[in-house]
Amino acid sequence: MTRQRLGVCYYPEHWPESRWREDAAMMKAIGLSFVRIGEFSWSRLEPSDGAYDFAWLARAIGALDQAGLKLVLGTPTATPPKWLVDKMPDMCALDADGRPRKFGSRRHYCFSHEGYAQECDRIVERLAQSFGAHPAVAAWQTDNEYGCHDTVLSYSQAALRAFRRWCETKYRSIDALNHAWGNVFWSMEYRSFDEIELPNLTVTEANPSHLMDFQRFSSDQIAAFNRRQVEIIRRHAPGTAILHNFMGSFVDFDHYTLSDDLDIAAWDSYPLGFLERSSNGDDFKLRYMRVGDPDFQAFHHDLYRACGRGRWQVMEQQPGPVNWAPWNPAPAKGAMRLWTFEAFAAGAEAVSYFRWRQAPFAQEQMHEALLLPNAEPNEGFHVVARIAQELAAVDAHVETFRAPVALVFDYESAWAWRIEPQGQDFSYVDLVLSIYRGLRRAGLSVDVAPPTAAAVGERQLIIAPALFAPSRQFTEALAKSGATILLGPRAGSKTADFQIPADLPPGVLRSLIDIRVRRMESLRPGASVRICGQGAFLRWREFLLLGESVQPELLSDDGETALARCDNVFYLSGWPDEELLGNVLRRVFHAAQLSTLDLPQDIRVRDNGAMRYIFNYGAEATDISALAGEETLMLGKRLLEPCGVAAFRRHD
Numbered sequence: 001m002t003r004q005r006l007g008v009c010y011y012p013e014h015w016p017e018s019r020w021r022e023d024a025a026m027m028k029a030i031g032l033s034f035v036r037i038g039e040f041s042w043s044r045l046e047p048s049d050g051a052y053d054f055a056w057l058a059r060a061i062g063a064l065d066q067a068g069l070k071l072v073l074g075t076p077t078a079t080p081p082k083w084l085v086d087k088m089p090d091m092c093a094l095d096a097d098g099r100p101r102k103f104g105s106r107r108h109y110c111f112s113h114e115g116y117a118q119e120c121d122r123i124v125e126r127l128a129q130s131f132g133a134h135p136a137v138a139a140w141q142t143d144n145e146y147g148c149h150d151t152v153l154s155y156s157q158a159a160l161r162a163f164r165r166w167c168e169t170k171y172r173s174i175d176a177l178n179h180a181w182g183n184v185f186w187s188m189e190y191r192s193f194d195e196i197e198l199p200n201l202t203v204t205e206a207n208p209s210h211l212m213d214f215q216r217f218s219s220d221q222i223a224a225f226n227r228r229q230v231e232i233i234r235r236h237a238p239g240t241a242i243l244h245n246f247m248g249s250f251v252d253f254d255h256y257t258l259s260d261d262l263d264i265a266a267w268d269s270y271p272l273g274f275l276e277r278s279s280n281g282d283d284f285k286l287r288y289m290r291v292g293d294p295d296f297q298a299f300h301h302d303l304y305r306a307c308g309r310g311r312w313q314v315m316e317q318q319p320g321p322v323n324w325a326p327w328n329p330a331p332a333k334g335a336m337r338l339w340t341f342e343a344f345a346a347g348a349e350a351v352s353y354f355r356w357r358q359a360p361f362a363q364e365q366m367h368e369a370l371l372l373p374n375a376e377p378n379e380g381f382h383v384v385a386r387i388a389q390e391l392a393a394v395d396a397h398v399e400t401f402r403a404p405v406a407l408v409f410d411y412e413s414a415w416a417w418r419i420e421p422q423g424q425d426f427s428y429v430d431l432v433l434s435i436y437r438g439l440r441r442a443g444l445s446v447d448v449a450p451p452t453a454a455a456v457g458e459r460q461l462i463i464a465p466a467l468f469a470p471s472r473q474f475t476e477a478l479a480k481s482g483a484t485i486l487l488g489p490r491a492g493s494k495t496a497d498f499q500i501p502a503d504l505p506p507g508v509l510r511s512l513i514d515i516r517v518r519r520m521e522s523l524r525p526g527a528s529v530r531i532c533g534q535g536a537f538l539r540w541r542e543f544l545l546l547g548e549s550v551q552p553e554l555l556s557d558d559g560e561t562a563l564a565r566c567d568n569v570f571y572l573s574g575w576p577d578e579e580l581l582g583n584v585l586r587r588v589f590h591a592a593q594l595s596t597l598d599l600p601q602d603i604r605v606r607d608n609g610a611m612r613y614i615f616n617y618g619a620e621a622t623d624i625s626a627l628a629g630e631e632t633l634m635l636g637k638r639l640l641e642p643c644g645v646a647a648f649r650r651h652d
């Protein structure tokens with residue numbers, strides 16, 4: 001079993017070389033074991049075309065290595081230097097209005113530009129040749145946060161050419177494409193693949209099937225871009241782990257597919273920034289402003305654990321105020337530690353902090369770090385030292401066990417309901433998160449799962465909300481699973497071509513529960529549909545026709561079926577408010593014979609095998625004896641302080 005590790009993100013190129021050894025010694029002294037470097041350093045690695053300077057990087061790696069630190073080496077392809085952009089100006093992505101995304105920050109490249117991809121091959125190959133066999137380089141990171149700053153979709157000529165070929169490979173004949181997209185509507189038919197346009201700058205909305213395929217294509221382009229780097233690194237560094245750092249609340253490409261080429265899925269966790277950017281109301285934001293949403297990070301831990309097939313980590317953990325949210329408060333005392341243990345409890349191999357020292361220059365000068373700009377320790381520095389001591393004391397190892405509950409999360413569904421929300425506030429991610437929150441409030445530990453047979457096997461409960469176009473194989477796997485299943489609003493409501501199923505929604509899912517959806521309505525903020533004293537539907541509701549084998553379990557006040565049931569399969573026909581969700585989940589838990597916990601509002605629990613972790617996201621100390629029984633705590637106290645973490649090994 002591997003030990004849980006702590007790391008930090010470091011930019012030696014930002015500081016005088018005379019500091020490197022001291023920095024390395026300080027890192028080691030507080031218990032850090034690895035350092036990520038290099039991911040934005042192209043202008044220093046190759047100051048002009050073909051003139052490489054890797055000597056400084058070798059010396060930086062040497063300094064860190066000598067202190068006993070391991071390295072995650074990033075490829076610098078998120079920041080192509082000025083000379084390269086000037087050499088091929090058409091490598092920049094074009095936004096939906098057709099404007100270039102110019103040099104001067106980062107991620108100013110188009111994933112479809114073959115010339116740029118070749119430049120990336122070249123620099124990655126050189127780096128991998130130079131450092132692939134270095135004993136201190138323990139892992140590689142490809143690029144940095146693919147898609148950050150809204151960079152997945154590009155409307156360039158390169159993208160147009162590549163999209164046409166992608167469509168040709170998928171459909172083979174233009175008639176098949178016209179049919180799948182329904183192009184007879186509004187005379188949108190094409191006569192050849194070379195006539196296909198990108199779905200931007202149209203007078204009114206573009207065809208949803210066209211938008212969906214463009215999104216799929218763009219997602220495939222990113223996976224292909226990443227794969228090129230992975231293949232090069234594997235040739236020069238066989239056996240060394242390769243990872244990429246994903247983001248929070250970001251669904252613009254299929255992370256499961258891209259992760260198939262990686263060894264570890266990493267993600268960058270900024271709880272306070274994410275909370276400020278979220279769609280939660282002001283009361284919620286004020287309540288959790290210094291600790292973050294109690295469920296958001298945990299959801300992403302579970303999501304990226306599913307992407308990495310078990311191997312995952314946090315690559316960038318917020319250490320203080322950030323610079324990029326609408327408001328940037330300071331974390332509560334203890335919040336950084338709380339976030340770190342929440343990740344380890346969910347099976348993270350490592351947590352690494354962003355960044356070592358606050359930069360006094362350029363874009364992120366207001367972003368806090370473990371050290372102040374003047375190199376004196378800031379608060380986070382001491383917090384990390386404490387966490388490292390605690391990890392050593394409990395001799396913590398990486399553990400992950402299959403959870404009894406699977407919550408299906410699907411990237412195509414996220415794209416589909418963004419393309420066709422039908423009600424302005426229909427957000428797939430928000431819907432899934434609200435259900436995740438309901439599960440966690442009941443004390444359940446959850447696996448997020450892709451819609452595949454393997455991911456849903458051996459479960460007591462499987463929940464698949466708003467699943468756009470489930471495949472036949474997946475539907476069969478659900479039928480065979482023997483688990484209790486909760487489907488619902490919009491599930492199975494389209495075919496993969498983005499059309500209404502021939503026999504009405506829920507399409508193939510009708511083989512699990514014999515219902516048909518005859519009407520759907522979206523509800524403006526403030527409007528709701530009451531469900532017989534059990535809560536209400538907000539935003540979305542459907543009108544069902546029930547087959548003979550189906551029971552209406554809950555009815556709306558206006559007499560429609562709100563929750564339908566056939567044996568162990570339930571279908572929820574709207575977007576539930578918190579009260580209704582709680583009531584629906586209680587019925588479903590009962591059917592699934594799942595035992596739940598009665599948790600105080602701000603307490604969360606994670607069971608991972610024999611380990612139980614308890615977290616306090618509230619402002620009050622809370623007695624957790626009822627959750628800890630007679631067991632001896634390895635961490636924390638029975639009166640759990642605000643931001644407190646408790647952990648123990650269960651003996652039942």
Ligand code: GAL
Nearest residue numbers: 144145148268270322354367
């Ligand atoms: C991440 C990014 C880092 C840094 C950080 C600031 O999105 O990977 O390079 O910009 O945010 O919070």
